[in-house]
Amino acid sequence: MFDLRTVDALILDIDGVLYEGDHALPGAVELVAHLNRKGTPYALLSNNTTRPFSSHTDKLAELGMPVSSTSIVTAARVVAQTLAGEAKPGAQYLVIGELGLVEALEQVGFEVTQTDHRNVEYVVVGMDRQLTYEKLKVAA
Incomplete structure (x- = not known):
């Protein structure tokens, strides 16, 4: 001890x-x-x-x-803060994850989507208890 x-x-x-x-x-x-x-x-x-x-x-x-x-x-905050220093301003993020990850990215100013992948430049993955093959397909 x-x-x-x-x-x-x-x-x-x-x-x-x-x-x-x-x-x-x-x-x-x-x-x-x-x-x-x-x-x-x-x-x-x-x-x-x-x-x-x-x-x-x-x-x-x-x-x-x-x-x-x-x-x-x-x-989630470490990821968001790291990306804030590395990513292009105004970049859009596709998040496979839940509220904690989405919130952390939004708090540093990122545009986050969980469905529309057309203009996504980054994919961030965290725990997602509703993970589906469709979500993985969109991310790929």
Whole structure:
């Protein structure tokens, strides 16, 4: 076991580390409270591209772990921010994925479609629980 007093910063996954389903995992609430109280820098990571960004802070707060949105890093936001620095302005994106990915791309100013592929310059794929062969055909 390590001593939190010797830790300069922490990077933690969210789902399965701080909570599982609708329940905080043992010690998670106390850990986040300790980090906040001591001012220890931390980042909370999520590879879940299905959920809107705000749902992460909302869920953590509901479970007794209030965190700043600046401490959360999601795969959808990383993709959107990376593409914002690389892609042509005004480019249209076809998204195979769910709300979290669509929202992240729209928030950095991209035009996103999930059906009209005629003027698409980029295809971005995330988890899609409604994935069909038709969606894959359109993307190809």
